[in-house]
Amino acid sequence: MADIRLEDVGHSYDGGRTWAVRPMTWTWRSGRAYALLGPSGCGKTTLLNIMSGLITPTTGRVWFGEREVTSVPTAGRNIAQVFQFPVLYEEMSVYDNLAFPLRNRRYPKDEVDRRVRAVSRMLGLDAHLGRRSRRLDPGRQQIVSLGRGLVRSDVAAVLLDEPLTVVDPAVRWTLRSTLKEIHRDTGHTLVYVTHDQTEALTFADEVVVLKDGAIVQAGEPAELFLSPAHEFVGHFIGSPGMNTLPGEVADGLVRVGGQVAGRADGPLPPGPVRVGVRPEFARLGDGPGSPGLPAEVTGVDRMGAYDLVHVRAAGHPLVARAEAGSPYEPGAAEFVRFAVGRVFLFRDAVRCGQVVPLNGRAG
Amino acid sequence: MTLTEPVKDPVAAGADEPDRRPDAKPKDNRAWLLVLPVVVCVTFTALVPLMTVVNYSVQDIFSPSDRIFVGLEWFRSVTRDPEVRGAFLRTLLFSAQVLLIEIPLGVAIAVAMPRRGWTVSAALVVVALPLLIPWNVVGTIWQIFARGDIGLGGWAVNQVPGVDFNYTLDSADAWITVLVMDVWHWTPLVALLAYAALRSIPEPYFQAAQIDGASAWATFRRIQLPRLRGVLTIAILLRFMDSFMIYTEPFVVTGGGPGNATSFLSILLSKIAVGQFDLGPAGAFSLLYFLIVQIVSYVFFTVLTRSGR
Numbered sequence: 001m002a003d004i005r006l007e008d009v010g011h012s013y014d015g016g017r018t019w020a021v022r023p024m025t026w027t028w029r030s031g032r033a034y035a036l037l038g039p040s041g042c043g044k045t046t047l048l049n050i051m052s053g054l055i056t057p058t059t060g061r062v063w064f065g066e067r068e069v070t071s072v073p074t075a076g077r078n079i080a081q082v083f084q085f086p087v088l089y090e091e092m093s094v095y096d097n098l099a100f101p102l103r104n105r106r107y108p109k110d111e112v113d114r115r116v117r118a119v120s121r122m123l124g125l126d127a128h129l130g131r132r133s134r135r136l137d138p139g140r141q142q143i144v145s146l147g148r149g150l151v152r153s154d155v156a157a158v159l160l161d162e163p164l165t166v167v168d169p170a171v172r173w174t175l176r177s178t179l180k181e182i183h184r185d186t187g188h189t190l191v192y193v194t195h196d197q198t199e200a201l202t203f204a205d206e207v208v209v210l211k212d213g214a215i216v217q218a219g220e221p222a223e224l225f226l227s228p229a230h231e232f233v234g235h236f237i238g239s240p241g242m243n244t245l246p247g248e249v250a251d252g253l254v255r256v257g258g259q260v261a262g263r264a265d266g267p268l269p270p271g272p273v274r275v276g277v278r279p280e281f282a283r284l285g286d287g288p289g290s291p292g293l294p295a296e297v298t299g300v301d302r303m304g305a306y307d308l309v310h311v312r313a314a315g316h317p318l319v320a321r322a323e324a325g326s327p328y329e330p331g332a333a334e335f336v337r338f339a340v341g342r343v344f345l346f347r348d349a350v351r352c353g354q355v356v357p358l359n360g361r362a363g
Numbered sequence: 364m365t366l367t368e369p370v371k372d373p374v375a376a377g378a379d380e381p382d383r384r385p386d387a388k389p390k391d392n393r394a395w396l397l398v399l400p401v402v403v404c405v406t407f408t409a410l411v412p413l414m415t416v417v418n419y420s421v422q423d424i425f426s427p428s429d430r431i432f433v434g435l436e437w438f439r440s441v442t443r444d445p446e447v448r449g450a451f452l453r454t455l456l457f458s459a460q461v462l463l464i465e466i467p468l469g470v471a472i473a474v475a476m477p478r479r480g481w482t483v484s485a486a487l488v489v490v491a492l493p494l495l496i497p498w499n500v501v502g503t504i505w506q507i508f509a510r511g512d513i514g515l516g517g518w519a520v521n522q523v524p525g526v527d528f529n530y531t532l533d534s535a536d537a538w539i540t541v542l543v544m545d546v547w548h549w550t551p552l553v554a555l556l557a558y559a560a561l562r563s564i565p566e567p568y569f570q571a572a573q574i575d576g577a578s579a580w581a582t583f584r585r586i587q588l589p590r591l592r593g594v595l596t597i598a599i600l601l602r603f604m605d606s607f608m609i610y611t612e613p614f615v616v617t618g619g620g621p622g623n624a625t626s627f628l629s630i631l632l633s634k635i636a637v638g639q640f641d642l643g644p645a646g647a648f649s650l651l652y653f654l655i656v657q658i659v660s661y662v663f664f665t666v667l668t669r670s671g672r
């Protein structure tokens with residue numbers, strides 16, 4: 001197994017007018033589990049298809065370790081890929097479907113049988129092996145498709161394109177942990193495309209966030225949560241997503257709606273910025289301090305395990321998370337304090353600094 | 364729905380036992396009235412003419428006022444007639460050959476046709492061209508095209524050393540000419556039907572086949588062929604019926620000859636009915652002919668649809 005390296009790889013479906021995947025350089029490291037996260041139409045499937053060779057990229061080169069595979073067809077790449085929707089050989093039984101990738105590659109008969117049975121046991125397909133795959137419900141069909149992707153031993157990577165969307169939610173949890181186990185046992189590089197942040201965060205060693213065909217941030221789940229490098233990551237990950245407030249940097253101070261929220265760390269050219277802070281790092285009830293803003297409570301959502309307090313901070317809506325049963329009432333004047341090191345400044349959606357306390361660490 | 368079933372009040376039936384089957388619909392026997400216009404049409408276009416034929420087939424008619432009822436005599440004599448039997452076997456052989464050539468060839472053409480790009484339209488036009496030509500013109504074209512002396516095709520074949528191609532004298536040459544003509548004329552139909560079915564296969568199926576390392580043959584066998592079942596059933600039925608009843612083209616090209624080498628059932632029938640004006644035997648002949656086409660088509664249809672379940 002080897003790293004999969006994309007060197008300046010980009011793809012356009014319309015001869016270069018728009019990019020489905022913008023030219024990017026990126027390495028998928030061998031043996032890791034990646035989650036590829038992004039909104040609909042951001043180029044996730046296109047990126048996977050470039051790796052598996054179903055699409056030849058408009059620009060750039062694809063490397064598997066030391067071997068350049070840009071123009072190598074899919075069959076020569078040894079990649080397993082599972083598609084968004086079930087794709088089955090409908091006339092064949094479940095068993096034959098699972099055996100198909102192995103038989104095409106002339107695995108010995110007993111090896112085929114061993115592997116098919118192993119995969120079917122892991123995915124809970126044992127009872128259905130003899131059935132014609134067309135007769136299964138869509139969820140099970142997708143599990144069979146998944147099984148076809150997992151049955152081979154020799155793959156360079158397993159690419160899963162939202163494999164569990166059509167699967168019953170109750171089964172989804174079990175399958176996700178099965179996938180994790182399989183990944184641990186086989187050590188294949190795994191790229192898992194999903195819309196669902198929980199799925200991404202619980203599943204992956206590393207989460208790659210794609211937006212408009214470009215990678216906006218990649219890192220461990222905690223890193224993406226704690227220090228988003230891009231406004232989109234802040235919004236997309238976490239629930240509810242990061243608050244962003246329009247602000248201004250002048251004389252090293254960050255102002256929101258005329259109020260000083262704190263000091264900008266480092267030299268930052270004066271001008272408009274957006275201040276981003278997650279609800280988890282906005283606290284009410286600690287009294288005035290820095291970084292922070294005066295606020296007025298507008299409403300409280302009682303979520304059971306915790307409360308979400310809606311406020312207007314310096315005139316702008318913001319959500320703060322509080323413990324369940326918090327005493328805040330609409331109309332109350334409060335002060336919202338931001339956790340040090342968790343308030344960021346964004347310019348053109350890209351992180352350009354953070355907000356620090358006005359005087360040293362004291363706040 | 365059967366006529367004996369009690370008519371249910373749709374609202375009441377829906378209220379106390381909701382039927383959740385997807386095809387659940389209120390039942391109302393008045394719906395049969397909707398079929399009436401078709402029944403009237405079919406009566407005048409098919410049933411009445413057919414009954415006329417039945418009428419002929421059981422009588423010996425000398426003149427409009429002088430006729431005798433002969434029962435099944437005409438049927439008996441027609442089935443015993445060696446000329447009819449010969450024509451029947453010939454037609455059956457012809458249909459079998461037509462199916463064996465046109466179905467695989469049509470599918471092969473459909474598979475080879477491009478799936479996207481400007482070449483799609485070009486390929487479609489080229490393939491569809493023979494279908495746009497009227498039957499008798501097809502016959503005329505081939506009558507000239509296959510001539511050994513002045514026809515391009517016949518002449519070209521004659522350039523091969525040791526071949527003396529002449530469809531007006533040689534039975535085998537005549538047979539081959541009619542067969543090739545039919546293949547040329549009708550394979551495009553099979554190809555277009557198959558192409559339409561192939562186009563409806565979503566792209567991910569082919570992508571999955573690539574990922575799974577399937578060969579071109581395996582892709583065809585496992586993805587394309589299963590999707591062709593429906594249209595191939597139709598194609599086989601159409602081509603069987605049409606080739607079993609072929610008339611115009613061989614009539615124009617060979618006139619059934621040389622000898623009776625290309626004298627198919629339809630050509631013989633028209634000779635008896637129109638040429639000799641033997642309406643009795645012709646009526647019996649027609650009914651048997653009709654029956655054979657129905658039975659064989661039914662068998663094809665049943666076998667082909669059963670095997671898909």
Ligand SMILES: Nc1ncnc2c1ncn2[C@@H]1O[C@H](COP(=O)(O)OP(=O)(O)OP(=O)(O)O)[C@@H](O)[C@H]1O
Binds near residue numbers: 039
């Ligand atoms: N075959 C194609 N031809 C033309 N444009 C395409 C094609 N496939 C995708 N696109 C366009 O490229 C962009 C990226 O598509 P892609 O399918 O990679 O997105 P995605 O992230 O997988 O979306 P989703 O989450 O909906 O699956 C989209 O704008 C889409 O419209």
Ligand SMILES: [Mg+2]
Binds near residue numbers: 044045046084161
């Ligand atoms: Mg997609």
